[in-house]
Amino acid sequence: QKEVEQNSGPLSVPEGAIASLNCTYSDRVSQSFFWYRQYSGKSPELIMSIYSNGDKEDGRFTAQLNKASQYVSLLIRDSQPSDSATYLCAVRGRSGNTPLVFGKGTRLSVIA
């Protein structure tokens, strides 16, 4: 059973701080990694994808991938109250048709 693990939180950070969300995965051959944001009562929304080791930046978001450690993280700089949501990590294995496996999510609360 391929697993994706996330700390459920809640993770509370003050407005303007950096929020760091972490995710580990069990399938060593995983190739594609995604971060989704889900507001309460809404559907998941894709915010970042990363495929190779290192950092990928998009605005206030930075995704970091370390395949050797089987670890992917999401940094949110200058956190805003509107960033308060649950963040889901999703991982795809090596096979092209393998569906995404989702972690249970980390709830982030940004305090004004």
Place this chain on the structure above:
Amino acid sequence: DAGITQSPRYKITETGRQVTLMCHQTWSHSYMFWYRQDLGHGLRLIYYSAAADITDKGEVPDGYVVSRSKTENFPLTLESATRSQTSVYFCASSERTIYGYTFGSGTRLTVV
């Protein structure tokens, strides 16, 4: 409207009844997916489809049936609803498996 739409938005049904959840996408994406989301379990894959007339089981397929006669539609049927199938159901689609998914707005199903 372009996008992925689910219907109904909310549904209450009785134990033992058959119920069908609809999913329609306008992008002609090859891949479509059904997930259920429950507190404590996160998103779990029920069924997925790589193309019309091609479907495959996910992690929790028991009690569910899918079909995909047209690329744009992927209905999910609960053959005989049980209380354990009370959940929020999300449909998603993707043009290629290396991409992330786009989710519909979800159907909140309550089985009484």
